[in-house]
Amino acid sequence: MSIKHKFKEMLSGNYPLLAILIGVILVSLPLGLYQNTDTEVEFSTVQGVLKWGYPYLEVEGNLFDLPPLGFYAAALFLLIFGSTIENGVALIMLFGLASTVLVYKLGKEVYSKSTGLFAAAFFALAPWQLVLTRAFLVDAQCLFLSLVCLYFGVVAIRNDSFRLALVSGIFFAAALLTKQYAVFMLIPLLFLYVYHRPSNPKQILLQLGAFILPAVHATLWWYNIIMGKWLLYFVQHGDFGNFNAPGVVPSYSFMTTFLMDYGLGVFFIAATAFSLGIGVLFWKWFPKQSVVFDLVCLVTVLFVLGLNMYLGVALNLKVPYTSAIKYSYQSLPFFSLVAGSLASKSVLLLKSARKANRARIDRLKRILLLSVGLVGLFLLVTPLFASINTAWELATVSHVIFRVQPNQDLGYTFLIPFPSRETMPMPALVQFYGFIIILSGLLWASRHFLLSSMKRCFALLVRKRDRSHSSFA
Numbered sequence: 403m404s405i406k407h408k409f410k411e412m413l414s415g416n417y418p419l420l421a422i423l424i425g426v427i428l429v430s431l432p433l434g435l436y437q438n439t440d441t442e443v444e445f446s447t448v449q450g451v452l453k454w455g456y457p458y459l460e461v462e463g464n465l466f467d468l469p470p471l472g473f474y475a476a477a478l479f480l481l482i483f484g485s486t487i488e489n490g491v492a493l494i495m496l497f498g499l500a501s502t503v504l505v506y507k508l509g510k511e512v513y514s515k516s517t518g519l520f521a522a523a524f525f526a527l528a529p530w531q532l533v534l535t536r537a538f539l540v541d542a543q544c545l546f547l548s549l550v551c552l553y554f555g556v557v558a559i560r561n562d563s564f565r566l567a568l569v570s571g572i573f574f575a576a577a578l579l580t581k582q583y584a585v586f587m588l589i590p591l592l593f594l595y596v597y598h599r600p601s602n603p604k605q606i607l608l609q610l611g612a613f614i615l616p617a618v619h620a621t622l623w624w625y626n627i628i629m630g631k632w633l634l635y636f637v638q639h640g641d642f643g644n645f646n647a648p649g650v651v652p653s654y655s656f657m658t659t660f661l662m663d664y665g666l667g668v669f670f671i672a673a674t675a676f677s678l679g680i681g682v683l684f685w686k687w688f689p690k691q692s693v694v695f696d697l698v699c700l701v702t703v704l705f706v707l708g709l710n711m712y713l714g715v716a717l718n719l720k721v722p723y724t725s726a727i728k729y730s731y732q733s734l735p736f737f738s739l740v741a742g743s744l745a746s747k748s749v750l751l752l753k754s755a756r757k758a759n760r761a762r763i764d765r766l767k768r769i770l771l772l773s774v775g776l777v778g779l780f781l782l783v784t785p786l787f788a789s790i791n792t793a794w795e796l797a798t799v800s801h802v803i804f805r806v807q808p809n810q811d812l813g814y815t816f817l818i819p820f821p822s823r824e825t826m827p828m829p830a831l832v833q834f835y836g837f838i839i840i841l842s843g844l845l846w847a848s849r850h851f852l853l854s855s856m857k858r859c860f861a862l863l864v865r866k867r868d869r870s871h872s873s874f875a
Contacts (some may be wrong), residue, residue: 417843417846418843418844418846419519419843420843422506423499423503425837425840425843426499426502426526426527427836428839429790429793430536431832432797432829432830433536433796433818434536434797434819434820434821435488435537435538435818436536436537436816436817437538438814440539441487441539443466444473445490446460447466447473448480448485451474456470469578469579469580469581469582470624471579472544472581476540479493491536494535494538494543495536497545498531498535498542501525501735502525502526504546504550505518505735505738506518506519506522508735509739509743511553511556512692513739513743516847516848518742520741520742520744524673524738524741524785525734525735527790528666528670528734528737528738529664529667529789529793530665530666530727533802533804533816534728539728540581541728543581544583547573547580548584550577551570551574554566554570554573555567555591556590556594558609559591559598562609564608564609567612570591571615571617574613575619575621578617578620579621583729583731586705586706587732589702591613641719641722642719645718646718646723647720650723652723654715656714656723656806656807657707660806660813664796664802664805665726665727667785669784669785670741672784673744673785674740677743677747680774681696682696687750687771692743702736703733706730706733707733710726710730713729714726714806724814726804726806727813727814744778748775748776748782751772751774751775752775754771755768755771786840786844790837798821799818799821800817800821801816802818
C-alpha cells in the first residue's frame, strides 16, 4: 500500500473528528474574550508566578487559594508566547479542544465510534463549554486532566493493568493540583472498579496504591514541603465561608434553570433524558457495557449536581449557588456521552425493527422500535442546531449571565469588552462555516447508514408502486 493511499485512508478515518475540532474553532472565535473578576484574579496570579515563582496574588506572600498547577502551566505558555490575556485564552481553547478529543475517545471506548463523535460535537458546541474555553479560568485545564485520568482509568480497569492505573493516578494528581473539582472523577472510576469485581487482594492493593499515592505525594510535596502549610490546606477555600445575601432565597430549581438556559439548553437535556430512558426500557437490545456506562454517567451527574445543590441551598453558600457553571462543570462530559449514545442506540433499534419485520414479530413491537429509533435520531440532531443558534446569539452580546433564577439577573456573569461585531467582519458567517464543517464530519461518519437507509426507502417505494400497478391491472 502506497504512502499516499495510507494518508488518504487515515484522513478519511479521522476527518469527522478533525472537522469537529476545526469547526468548533470557527464557532468559538467570534465569541470574543469573556472576562470577570475571577478571570482577572487568575490572570494576576499567573503574573505572580512569572514575577516571584509562586502563585501569589498581587503581593509577594499572598498565596491564592486554588491549587497551583494550572497557573504554572499558563505561566510557561505565556512566558513562551507573550504575557497577554489573548494568549492565555488561546491556551484555554487548546485544553478545550483536547478535552473534546478525550470525550470522543471515551465515547468510542465505552459505546461506539459514532457515539464518540456525536458526544464530542455535543460537548464542544454546548454553550457551557464554548464560554468557559473563551475565559481565562483554570477549569478547562482541570477538566482536561480529569478526562485523561478517567480514560486511562477505564482502560486500566478493563485490562486489570497496574501500569495504566499508575498513569491514571498521575493525571488525577495533576488534576487535583489544578482544581479540587477533580475529585468528582473518583465517582465513575469507583463505580466501574466495583462493577468489574477484582478478586485478587494483592492486585487490588497494588492498583489502588498506584492510583492514590501520586495524589497524596503531590499534595504533601507542594503544600507541606514547599509552602509549609498543613496537609488539608488544599481543601480550604473562601467559597465555603461566603453565604447568600439576606434577600436571596435559594431554590433547588436553580440547577434546572441554569441547565435549561445557557448551560445546555432544552434539546440537549431532552436528548440526555430520552437516551437514559430508552437505555432502561430497551436494555436487552443494547450491549451490556453501554447500559452499565449509562448508569455510571447517571450516578456521576446526580452526585455532582446534587452536591452543588446541597452546598448552594441547604448550606446557603453563595458561590456554589451562583456559580453552577463552574461547580458542576465536571458533569458536562457525562451529559454529552449519554446524549451522544443516541447515535448507536437509535441505529440498533431501527435495525432491530427491520429484523423483527423479517421474523414477522408482532407489528406493534416493530412500530414501537421504529418510532423510538426515529425520535432518537431527531433528538440527535436538534441539540446541535440549538447550540449553534445559542452561539450566534452569544456572538452578538456584550455580556452574558448564566442565570440560576428565571427572569432575574442572578448568576455567573461574564463581560465581553470587545464583542466580535466590533472586531470581526461577519462573525455569524464564520460560525456558519464552522457549523457546516462539523455537520460534514458527522455526515461523513454516518454515510454508510444514510446510504443504506436511502436504498431501503427507495426499494420500499418501488415495491409499493409495483403493488399499486398490479392491483390496478
